[in-house]
Amino acid sequence: MLRLHVNPFDYTILGIYFALVIAIGVIARRAVATSEDFLLSGRSLPAWVTGLAFISANLGAIEILGMAANGAQYGLPTVHFYWIGAVPAMVFLGVVMMPFYYGSRVRSVPEFLLRRFNPATHLFNALTFALAAVLIAGVNLYALALVINALIGWPIWLSIAVSALFVLAYITLGGLSGAIYNEVLQFFVIIAGLVPLVIIGLHSVGGWSGLQAKIGHTKLGANAFSTWSGVGVGHWANPLGDWIGIVFGLGFVLSFGYWTTNFAEVQRALSAKDLSAAQRTPLIGAYPKIFIPALTIIPGLIALAIIPKLGTPKGASYNDAIPLLMGRFLPNGALGVALAGLLAAFMAGMAANVSSFNTVFTYDIWQTYIRKGRRDRYYLNVGRVVTVVGILIGVGTAFIASGYSNIMNYIQLLFSFFNAPLFATFILAMFWKRTTPWSGIAGLAAGTIGAAVMHFVGYDIAYFYPHQVLDSTHATINAQMLNFYGAIAAFVADLVVTVLVSMVTKPKPVSELGGLVWGVHDPDAPDPASVPKPPWWASPKLLGGLALGIVLVLSIIFA
Amino acid sequence: MSEVPDTGAEAPQSAAARLFDLRVLIGGLFLLYGVMLTVAGFFTSSKELAKASHININLWMGIGMLVIGGFFAAWWRLRPLRRPEPQPDQPQPDIGAGQ
Numbered sequence: 001m002l003r004l005h006v007n008p009f010d011y012t013i014l015g016i017y018f019a020l021v022i023a024i025g026v027i028a029r030r031a032v033a034t035s036e037d038f039l040l041s042g043r044s045l046p047a048w049v050t051g052l053a054f055i056s057a058n059l060g061a062i063e064i065l066g067m068a069a070n071g072a073q074y075g076l077p078t079v080h081f082y083w084i085g086a087v088p089a090m091v092f093l094g095v096v097m098m099p100f101y102y103g104s105r106v107r108s109v110p111e112f113l114l115r116r117f118n119p120a121t122h123l124f125n126a127l128t129f130a131l132a133a134v135l136i137a138g139v140n141l142y143a144l145a146l147v148i149n150a151l152i153g154w155p156i157w158l159s160i161a162v163s164a165l166f167v168l169a170y171i172t173l174g175g176l177s178g179a180i181y182n183e184v185l186q187f188f189v190i191i192a193g194l195v196p197l198v199i200i201g202l203h204s205v206g207g208w209s210g211l212q213a214k215i216g217h218t219k220l221g222a223n224a225f226s227t228w229s230g231v232g233v234g235h236w237a238n239p240l241g242d243w244i245g246i247v248f249g250l251g252f253v254l255s256f257g258y259w260t261t262n263f264a265e266v267q268r269a270l271s272a273k274d275l276s277a278a279q280r281t282p283l284i285g286a287y288p289k290i291f292i293p294a295l296t297i298i299p300g301l302i303a304l305a306i307i308p309k310l311g312t313p314k315g316a317s318y319n320d321a322i323p324l325l326m327g328r329f330l331p332n333g334a335l336g337v338a339l340a341g342l343l344a345a346f347m348a349g350m351a352a353n354v355s356s357f358n359t360v361f362t363y364d365i366w367q368t369y370i371r372k373g374r375r376d377r378y379y380l381n382v383g384r385v386v387t388v389v390g391i392l393i394g395v396g397t398a399f400i401a402s403g404y405s406n407i408m409n410y411i412q413l414l415f416s417f418f419n420a421p422l423f424a425t426f427i428l429a430m431f432w433k434r435t436t437p438w439s440g441i442a443g444l445a446a447g448t449i450g451a452a453v454m455h456f457v458g459y460d461i462a463y464f465y466p467h468q469v470l471d472s473t474h475a476t477i478n479a480q481m482l483n484f485y486g487a488i489a490a491f492v493a494d495l496v497v498t499v500l501v502s503m504v505t506k507p508k509p510v511s512e513l514g515g516l517v518w519g520v521h522d523p524d525a526p527d528p529a530s531v532p533k534p535p536w537w538a539s540p541k542l543l544g545g546l547a548l549g550i551v552l553v554l555s556i557i558f559a
Numbered sequence: 560m561s562e563v564p565d566t567g568a569e570a571p572q573s574a575a576a577r578l579f580d581l582r583v584l585i586g587g588l589f590l591l592y593g594v595m596l597t598v599a600g601f602f603t604s605s606k607e608l609a610k611a612s613h614i615n616i617n618l619w620m621g622i623g624m625l626v627i628g629g630f631f632a633a634w635w636r637l638r639p640l641r642r643p644e645p646q647p648d649q650p651q652p653d654i655g656a657g658q
Contacts, residue, residue: 009595009599016591016592028579030579031574031575031578033571033573033574037574037575041578042573044576181584184585185588188589188627196619196620199616200614201612203612203614329610329616330616331599331607331610333595333596334611334616337596376571
């Protein structure tokens with residue numbers, strides 16, 4: 001059973017943590033006087049804070065439990081989601097793209113599209129992003145309620161209401177600073193909760209070699225410890241498919257699309273105090289990202305080794321790997337810390353979505369199209385109201401999900417179609433002056449359609465099934481691989497349509513592109529010589545190159 | 560360029576410089592948890608010890624958290640916030656910590 005034996009000592013630890021969560025909101029309130037204070041932390045935070053928040057906004061509990069589940073189901077090939085599937089994109093964002101975002105002083109990712117393209121492109125992206133953010137906040141809330149219900153037995157409605165109230169309190173008061181400070185705190189607590197699981201777990205199975213021996217006897221077999229085996233095109237046997245899907249679909253299209261254009265991530269960098277800190281934000285985040293798989297995949301494998309029937313119809317679900325290990329290994333005290341980390345991670349997943357939703361809604365929808373030119377005070381209040389509304393929509397979504405849980409899968413699938421082509425549009429926008437205003441919306445629409453078409457056609461393509469044999473029930477399809485190929489289809493469709501439309505429509509005059517496109521100088525930007533240079537050890541190129549080097553070495557070791 | 564269009568004559572000043580130092584909170588929480596877990600580690604029952612594969616995890620975790628809490632407390636003491644000089648025209652808030 002999943003139920004944890006939580007005692008008053010654990011509850012004391014949880015109580016201290018959640019008192020601090022609220023306290024952060026209350027004291028961050030003092031630092032909010034303008035809408036930018038509330039929605040972008042007044043662009044004042046140091047790089048280590050924004051860097052850890054950058055990684056923490058992605059380290060929600062759904063991510064942690066899901067990656068442990070992938071670890072148990074696929075083994076070490078799951079590292080592709082971290083190494084090739086995250087670090088190169090984070091380095092690219094910091095070294096290449098951040099000067100365009102931070103340097104042009106846009107307040108959101110959609111606002112970049114508004115200045116580079118036109119209102120149609122802007123509205124398309126702002127609306128789909130805002131809608132996805134509140135609905136996914138609801139998904140997080142519902143997932144949190146399910147876990148609390150399973151672990152400590154609270155009813156679903158009570159968990160939804162209490163956690164929504166906590167998130168409401170700290171981000172309505174403290175704004176983005178409240179969210180970011182809590183994310184950084186949560187980063188350390190979740191790490192503190194996961195490390196003991198790995199240490200005790202490895203000790204109990206006889207270390208790394210003991211784990212390998214035990215996994216060798218499961219259905220995953222010895223292949224669980226090889227990341228790049230079976231990726232040959234035409235006859236793939238790797239759980240994530242062939243190398244084209246992994247390298248181009250995951251490592252290029254999906255990864256760059258998420259890390260470099262998702263505003264919930266980019267917003268953390270925009271809140272940094274200067275361009276140098278903004279550039280270092282994703283680079284500082286890349287280092288924990290390299291090593292987090294040790295805290296998610298290894299517990300997944302340990303759970304597979306010691307919990308009988310895990311992932312079979314008769315046994316526990318793969319998603320329960322981490323909670324099961326917590327109940328099995330952790331004494332009261334350590335259990336309280338791990339539980340605090342897990343609950344905090346769920347709330348952070350919700351808060352990151354709400355705190356990016358309110359910014360996009362306030363600046364990109366309300367201020368741009370509905371009520372222009374009011375005083376800043378007015379937009380600060382709009383931001384607060386929108387935060388409350390966003391949380392209420394999240395709560396509503398969570399309650400609907402508790403009735404029809406399949407809705408969640410459809411929501412996530414639908415928004416994955418909108419996300420897939422984004423990187424193609426951004427890369428052309430930033431590096432090809434000729435890209436025209438109307439090509440933006442055309443490319444995004446074409447890419448979205450391309451992703452959807454590939455998804456539905458893919459079910460009838462034998463190549464996406466194990467041993468490349470079509471399964472008419474569609475049950476055994478390699479969904480990850482189809483997802484990667486769908487992303488490639490979206491990217492290609494977006495690229496082709498954007499280029500074609502750019503050929504036949506009128507580009508923006510170069511004078512309007514200053515600071516937005518590679519090689520077009522921004523006349524309002526400060527003279528590069530007058531901007532203080534960071535010390536050599538904080539140079540973005542050095543930090544980025546080092547992160548890529550570590551990934552390369554690890555990839556060879558675990559090939 | 561396209562900053563917030565401030566139509567009012569009295570454009571509000573950012574209060575971001577009043578943001579507190581996060582290092583105090585991280586350090587404080589970890590020191591407190593560290594003490595609680597270390598003390599609990601001295602009262603670990605043999606049943607709990609067997610559960611955790613004979614590792615006194617509360618004790619080790621407590622010590623680890625004391626070290627991390629101590630690191631943040633020391634960082635905060637040794638490199639305190641440099642409050643910006645009050646400059647009426649262009650405040651350069653430098654809050655948080657270090658680099």
